[in-house]
Amino acid sequence: MSARFKAGDPVVVKNEHRPGHIRTPMYLRGKRGVVLKDYGSWKNPEDLAVGRDGLPLRVNYWVQFRMDDVWNGHGAYGAVDTIAAEIYEHWLEPDTNASGKNRP
Amino acid sequence: MSSGKKPAAGRHAHDHGDHDHSDHDHSGHDHTHDHGDGHGHSHDERTFQPDIKEPSEEWELLEIALRELLVEKGVISAREIQDKIEEWDGKSPATGAEIVARAWSEPAFKKRLLADGNKAVADFGLEVPGLKLVVLENTAKLHHVVVCTLCSCYPRTILGVPPLWYKSKEYRSRTVREPRAVLAEFGTKIAANVEVRVVDSTADCRFLVLPQRPNATKGWSATKLAKLVTRDSMIGTAVALPAEGQRT
Numbered sequence: 001m002s003a004r005f006k007a008g009d010p011v012v013v014k015n016e017h018r019p020g021h022i023r024t025p026m027y028l029r030g031k032r033g034v035v036l037k038d039y040g041s042w043k044n045p046e047d048l049a050v051g052r053d054g055l056p057l058r059v060n061y062w063v064q065f066r067m068d069d070v071w072n073g074h075g076a077y078g079a080v081d082t083i084a085a086e087i088y089e090h091w092l093e094p095d096t097n098a099s100g101k102n103r104p
Numbered sequence: 105m106s107s108g109k110k111p112a113a114g115r116h117a118h119d120h121g122d123h124d125h126s127d128h129d130h131s132g133h134d135h136t137h138d139h140g141d142g143h144g145h146s147h148d149e150r151t152f153q154p155d156i157k158e159p160s161e162e163w164e165l166l167e168i169a170l171r172e173l174l175v176e177k178g179v180i181s182a183r184e185i186q187d188k189i190e191e192w193d194g195k196s197p198a199t200g201a202e203i204v205a206r207a208w209s210e211p212a213f214k215k216r217l218l219a220d221g222n223k224a225v226a227d228f229g230l231e232v233p234g235l236k237l238v239v240l241e242n243t244a245k246l247h248h249v250v251v252c253t254l255c256s257c258y259p260r261t262i263l264g265v266p267p268l269w270y271k272s273k274e275y276r277s278r279t280v281r282e283p284r285a286v287l288a289e290f291g292t293k294i295a296a297n298v299e300v301r302v303v304d305s306t307a308d309c310r311f312l313v314l315p316q317r318p319n320a321t322k323g324w325s326a327t328k329l330a331k332l333v334t335r336d337s338m339i340g341t342a343v344a345l346p347a348e349g350q351r352t
Contacts, residue, residue, distance in 0.1 A: 023254060023306050023307050024306070025253050025254060025304065025306060027253070027280065028304075039236055039238070039307075039308070039309055040236060040308070042307070042308045045307070060307050060308055060309070062309075064301075070280075071281060074281075075281040075282055076281070076282040076284065076285050077281070077282065077283060077284060077300070078284060078294075078296055078299075078300060079296075080296075080297065080298070080299045080300075081283060081284070081299060081300040081301070081302070082299060082300075082301050082302070083280055083301070083302045083303075083304060084301055084302070084303050084304070085303075085304040085306050086304075086305070086306045086307035086308070086309055087306070087307075088307065
């Protein structure tokens with residue numbers, strides 16, 4: 001099984017709300033970013049938290065976000081600053097609306 | 105105070121090894137002198153503070169209940185718990201500093217460290233079990249600062265236990281939104297044209313920052329270089345110390 005995304009792919013974090021142990025921070029849900037790299041496959045922590053086996057393994061992507069794309073100006077950051085967070089593959093969708101502007 | 109007899113509280117030079125501070129309030133006291141100098145106040149006038157603060161928050165009560173139950177049922181002993189706490193308290197950022205210093209001194213090691221942190225630190229007999237150690241190189245163009253907004257993920261086997269500020273809601277919430285203000289409060293200023301990349305440690309990676317090597321350190325031994333690597337420089341809230349060994 002090959003990974004869904006590769007470095008450079010524009011992605012959007014799903015804007016869903018699910019109960020339980022979720023490692024996708026609220027402030028990044030629905031935000032657009034770019035995949036930096038693939039940090040390997042891991043057992044799903046959402047399942048491990050409730051005693052399940054966490055399989056199948058999920059790919060953990062390092063995703064970079066422009067500050068403006070996350071905060072829309074409601075923050076105090078440099079124009080070139082970014083956030084990089086690990087987001088599991090099942091929380092990402094391809095960003096079909098991505099233009100050159102979306103890339104950090 | 106004119107009787108010449110010393111009050112029971114005695115001298116207040118800060119040798120407080122045999123009692124803790126909760127029995128009196130130190131604010132406003134100049135404690136480099138003996139109370140016999142007669143500045144005419146007594147501790148009885150202070151607001152009473154209880155000696156022991158009872159646990160009250162839900163998480164405190166949960167921890168105590170769980171721990172006592174595990175000990176009572178013989179799953180783990182109080183001694184084992186204490187030994188483990190002591191083992192963790194014994195870990196220190198000096199371990200990380202050694203790794204950074206070797207990366208600065210040996211380009212081949214640095215390359216291996218950046219490619220696969222877990223394998224490289226095995227050279228030092230270190231492990232980051234079950235997790236991926238990622239070493240992030242700070243450069244003239246890129247400054248990483250690590251935070252865990254969700255909890256307090258930190259490369260504990262390399263740096264020891266994280267400082268309280270790292271675990272605070274203030275650090276965790278502000279760093280992703282106003283990184284430069286937070287860095288400024290640490291006394292760290294990053295040039296405007298340098299990208300500050302806030303690394304939110306949300307999953308299975310544990311991040312160690314490889315700070316930039318200070319100028320004027322050519323030819324230094326790894327041991328000498330390690331002294332310039334502070335804990336905060338491996339988190340990203342500071343840069344390494346300059347060659348002089350202290351900041352001006």
